[in-house]
Amino acid sequence: MEKTEFSSIRRKLGKTQKQLAALLGMSLKTIHSYEQGWRSIPAHIERQLYFLLIKQRGRNKPLIPCWEQKMCPDKEACPAWEFQSGDLCWFLCGTLCECTSDSSYRDKINICRDCSIFQRLIE
Structure with a gap:
């Protein structure tokens, strides 16, 4: 995941950097580092972000497995x-x-x- 996608998902979730840090159980400085590109985004964080984004959006139609x-x-x-x-x-x-x-x-x-x-x- 690139820093721009990370920032975009945070905004789609409607979270500030501080709120996302609390939700993911990490420091605000870590969120800053991801969004600035100073640190690469670990796979488990990427996975959590996609999970939250999908669950936030819900489903309008029944899902075909x-x-x-x-x-x-x-x-x-x-x-x-x-x-x-x-x-x-x-x-x-x-x-x-x-x-x-x-x-x-x-x-x-x-x-x-x-x-x-x-x-x-x-x-």
Whole structure:
């Protein structure tokens, strides 16, 4: 995640830097460092921001689970299906789509950002 996207998500959440620092359990100086580009944004912080953004926006339409949208042939072996979290496939490591099962979260989220399921959630 780049500093501009971090700042943009903070604004979309309607939070000041101080409020976001409290929400994420970190110092205001750390938030400043992310937004100025002095520090890289860790994967777990990126993950939390996307989670908050998606949960804040809610859903107007019922969600079709990822395994149905992608017609997953081996859904029973996927954590998204196991935990009935077809909207959190981007959040869960070990999912089977797009060859992400052995990927780190950082690599996985780079693939998921281009996925239509993820895109619909953050729109």
